[in-house]
Every structure is written in structure tokens, then in C-alpha cells.
Amino acid sequence: MPTPPRTSLTAIVRAARHLLETDGLEHLTMLRVAQAVGVRGPSLYKHVRDRGDLVRLIGNDAIQELSSRVSAAATHENPRQDLQAIARTLRGFARDYPETYSLLWARMPDAWRFDQDLNVLATEPLLRAVACLAGEADRLAAARMFFAWAHGFITMELAGAFRLGGDVDAAFEFGLGRLVAAFSPPVRSQKSSQR
Amino acid sequence: MPTPPRTSLTAIVRAARHLLETDGLEHLTMLRVAQAVGVRGPSLYKHVRDRGDLVRLIGNDAIQELSSRVSAAATHENPRQDLQAIARTLRGFARDYPETYSLLWARMPDAWRFDQDLNVLATEPLLRAVACLAGEADRLAAARMFFAWAHGFITMELAGAFRLGGDVDAAFEFGLGRLVAAFSPPVRSQKSSQR
DNA sequence: ACCTGAACACCGTTCAAGT
DNA sequence: ACCTGAACACCGTTCAAGT
Numbered sequence: 001m002p003t004p005p006r007t008s009l010t011a012i013v014r015a016a017r018h019l020l021e022t023d024g025l026e027h028l029t030m031l032r033v034a035q036a037v038g039v040r041g042p043s044l045y046k047h048v049r050d051r052g053d054l055v056r057l058i059g060n061d062a063i064q065e066l067s068s069r070v071s072a073a074a075t076h077e078n079p080r081q082d083l084q085a086i087a088r089t090l091r092g093f094a095r096d097y098p099e100t101y102s103l104l105w106a107r108m109p110d111a112w113r114f115d116q117d118l119n120v121l122a123t124e125p126l127l128r129a130v131a132c133l134a135g136e137a138d139r140l141a142a143a144r145m146f147f148a149w150a151h152g153f154i155t156m157e158l159a160g161a162f163r164l165g166g167d168v169d170a171a172f173e174f175g176l177g178r179l180v181a182a183f184s185p186p187v188r189s190q191k192s193s194q195r
Numbered sequence: 196m197p198t199p200p201r202t203s204l205t206a207i208v209r210a211a212r213h214l215l216e217t218d219g220l221e222h223l224t225m226l227r228v229a230q231a232v233g234v235r236g237p238s239l240y241k242h243v244r245d246r247g248d249l250v251r252l253i254g255n256d257a258i259q260e261l262s263s264r265v266s267a268a269a270t271h272e273n274p275r276q277d278l279q280a281i282a283r284t285l286r287g288f289a290r291d292y293p294e295t296y297s298l299l300w301a302r303m304p305d306a307w308r309f310d311q312d313l314n315v316l317a318t319e320p321l322l323r324a325v326a327c328l329a330g331e332a333d334r335l336a337a338a339r340m341f342f343a344w345a346h347g348f349i350t351m352e353l354a355g356a357f358r359l360g361g362d363v364d365a366a367f368e369f370g371l372g373r374l375v376a377a378f379s380p381p382v383r384s385q386k387s388s389q390r
Numbered sequence: 391a392c393c394t395g396a397a398c399a400c401c402g403t404t405c406a407a408g409t
Numbered sequence: 410a411c412c413t414g415a416a417c418a419c420c421g422t423t424c425a426a427g428t
């Protein structure tokens with residue numbers, strides 16, 4: 001005899017992401033998610049394959065939100081301004097949702113990772129901006145350089161790894177400025193050295 | 196009545212680090228560590244405060260090994276060569292011990308993190324090399340920029356995040372070259388260059 | 391001093407049984 | 410069709426009891 005669902009996938013994912021953010025991944029428990037949406041633990045398995053699947057759905061949710069923030073921020077005429085906006089948007093998202101951000105590019109089983117097509121979508125504004133500066137040939141390498149720096153900085157900041165003192169905000173702007181500047185084509189004069 | 200210890204802290208840490216590397220952090224279990232060193236689970240608590248403490252000891256062990264690798268690699272006359280050697284050493288360590296490397300700068304409770312004085316020690320070669328290129332004033336910001344890039348690149352590589360194709364090794368060298376070049380003082384527009 | 395079994399509160403997951 | 414309690418194998422950790 002059919003019975004109406006007492007919860008929904010979207011409610012489960014929302015509750016799980018909230019729990020992740022407040023208590024961390026190790027406290028993101030099937031039982032606690034179930035409790036948050038008002039069912040018993042085993043019922044979740046009617047909506048989700050297992051805990052890894054739930055992590056994947058949280059990632060999908062988060063990368064879409066991050067992606068739309070990035071798209072909204074990267075609308076300048078000048079690709080350098082777009083790059084700066086993208087980096088600051090990433091950092092802002094990480095500050096709003098540190099646990100969720102950490103999850104996005106954490107080391108995990110493949111089945112737990114957010115979907116690749118969402119990754120492609122999220123990466124597009126960065127690739128576009130970088131192509132203008134570094135040229136088509138170096139597009140991918142330059143995008144990886146830029147994202148590696150931004151992601152590394154944000155990750156270390158979230159991990160509390162910047163403990164040697166100094167102004168962390170200033171260090172972020174320092175890196176951002178130097179990095180954007182470094183994207184000019186390298187060989188721009190036959191006679192002088194490079195920058 | 197005193198009885199001789201049937202295991203030791205160093206044996207426990209070594210077994211735990213090995214278990215971490217082979218099976219991942221979530222499978223690093225007190226019971227499995229105990230089994231690996233030949234005692235029962237509860238006995239570990241005579242040597243270690245709790246699981247977080249064990250994670251901290253693994254981190255201490257790993258950062259010391261990484262630190263000595265970095266020191267051994269950063270012995271060139273030219274600070275640019277030292278920077279390149281440092282980055283490649285980090286990446287090599289991460290390839291040898293991906294789980295351990297991921298752990299080192301992961302988001303964790305403070306009590307789980309490796310000791311700060313070991314961090315200072317490990318950072319010294321980088322700070323020294325960077326100071327020669329970026330100048331004393333920008334030393335810390337430049338070191339953070341460099342390490343953020345290297346760490347971000349390595350982290351993404353370990354996480355399997357580079358899935359847009361392209362040559363990842365080439366992207367690493369691209370970033371490394373551009374980054375080292377970017378450490379010249381920025382205002383060279385007076386017609387001169389630096390150094 | 392160190393090790394042990396038993397115990398407690400918690401996990402993820404399965405499954406037969408309910409509606 | 411969805412939800413549930415009971416069950417299983419596993420956790421981390423404590424503690425009284427052994428030697």
C-alpha cells in the first residue's frame with residue numbers, strides 16, 4: 001500500500017549540508033540527518049544510495065552555488081578584473097561555508113565526488129578570463145596555476161595554517177596582484193630580460 | 196606488578212602512518228593500529244591520549260621527514276633554483292605519501308595538528324630563498340604566495356581534480372616558472388630591472 | 391606499569407515487516 | 410511506495426580486573 005513520502009531528497013541534502021557546516025564531516029551522520037528531516041535512519045536509504053552518495057549530492061549542490069556566484073562576479077570588460085573577482089568570490093564562498101568548501105576538492109573516493117559536468121561549468125569563467133591574458137596555448141596551464149594558488153591559499157587559511165603572523169588579507173592581495181601580472185605573455189621583448 | 200611494554204610509541208606511530216597511507220584516514224582505526232602492533236585496542240590509550248593525538252603524532256613524524264627532504268634539496272647558490280627544488284620536493288613527497296601529505300594541512304581540530312615549531316622549521320628554507328628574490332618586506336607574503344600555489348597544485352592533483360585533460364606535469368612546470376619569475380620586485384618601470 | 395575483557399554509546403547498512 | 414524496528418559488524422573510549 002503506497003504511503004506518501006515523509007521527506008524529500010532536497011530536504012535531506014539541505015539538512016545534510018547544514019549539518020556538515022555546523023558540525024564537520026565526521027559528525028555528518030546518517031542518523032543525525034534522518035533526525036533532522038524527521039524520519040528514522042534506515043529511511044534515508046530510500047532516497048540516497050549510501051553516505052558517500054549523500055556527500056556527492058552536497059558537493060553537487062555546493063558547486064552549483066559557487067558556480068553561479070563566480071559567473072555573477074566575472075562580468076568585467078577587463079579579464080584581469082574578472083580574475084580578481086573570481087579569486088575573491090572563491091575566498092568569500094569559503095568563508096561563508098568553510099566545511100563545504102573544504103569538501104569540494106578533498107581527497108575522496110570517486111563515487112563521492114561532485115559531478116564532472118558541474119566542474120566544467122564552474123571552470124568556464126576562469127578559462128575565459130585566462131585565455132585573454134595568457135593566450136590560447138597556455139590557457140589550461142595558466143588556469144591551473146591561478147586556481148592552484150587561489151585554492152591553496154584558501155585551503156591553508158581555512159586549515160589555520162598561516163600562523164607565522166603577518167597580514168593574511170594583504171598576503172592574499174599580494175599574491176593576486178603578482179599572479180595576474182604574471183599572466184602577460186612571457187617573452188615580450190627580444191633584448192631585455194623578462195619581468 | 197610491573198610488566199614490560201609489549202609495544203612502543205614509535206611502533207604505534209609507524210604502524211598508524213602506514214595504515215593511513217594504505218587505507219586512508221577513515222580506516223585508520225584504533226583497533227586496527229592495535230592489531231598491527233600486537234596488542235588489544237584499549238592498550239593504545241597507555242601510549243596515546245586518543246585518536247586525535249595519534250593523528251597529531253603522525254603529522255609530527257611526517258613534517259619532520261618532509262622538512263629534512265626540503266632542507267636537503269634547497270642548497271643551491273641561486274635562490275630561484277632553491278625555489279624550484281622546494282616545489283618539486285613537496286610534490287615528490289606528496290606522490291610518495293599522498294594520504295599523509297593530505298593530512299598535513301587538512302582542516303582539523305587544533306589538538307590534531309602537528310606542532311607549530313616543526314612548521315617553523317620546515318618553512319625556513321622557503322622563507323630564506325624567497326627573501327633573496329622578493330626582498331625582506333615582502334618575504335612572508337611571497338612565501339605564502341609560493342606555498343599556496345604549490346600546495347594548491349599538489350592538493351588538486353592528489354584529489355584527482357585535474358580532469359580537463361592537458362599535461363599536468365607541464366602545467367606544474369609552467370606555474371613554477373611563472374611564479375619564480377614573478378618574484379622580481381614589481382616596479383621595474385623606472386626603466387631598470389631588478390637584482 | 392602495562393595489558394585485557396567487558397561494557398557503553400555510537401556508527402553505516404540490510405532486511406523483513408508494517409501501512 | 411515509503412517507513413520502521415531489529416539486527417549485524419563495526420567504531421572510540423572507559424574501567425575494573427589481571428599480571
